[in-house]
Amino acid sequence: MSIKEISEAIESGNIMFGVKQALKGGKKVKDVFIAKDTRDSTVEKLESAGIEFDVLKSKAELAKELNLDFRCEVFSIK
Numbered sequence: 127m128s129i130k131e132i133s134e135a136i137e138s139g140n141i142m143f144g145v146k147q148a149l150k151g152g153k154k155v156k157d158v159f160i161a162k163d164t165r166d167s168t169v170e171k172l173e174s175a176g177i178e179f180d181v182l183k184s185k186a187e188l189a190k191e192l193n194l195d196f197r198c199e200v201f202s203i204k
Contacts, residue, residue: 132203141201157202160180165199
């Protein structure tokens with residue numbers, strides 16, 4: 127499950143948060159996940175860069191399940 131992958135990446139330090147980091151990572155990024163309520167402009171940036179991604183739950187649900195003190199739209203695993 128992808129939330130489990132994100133949680134493991136957070137523990138191991140192999141995660142990047144945000145669209146800028148996903149775009150910087152480019153081909154080095156193994157997996158990209160976005161929240162289902164991600165802004166259209168963010169989705170367009172990822173698509174125009176040719177980055178494939180999976181859609182998960184809302185930002186609030188992801189922050190709660192991952193025990194984060196912030197909300198994030200894009201999660202990239204190195």
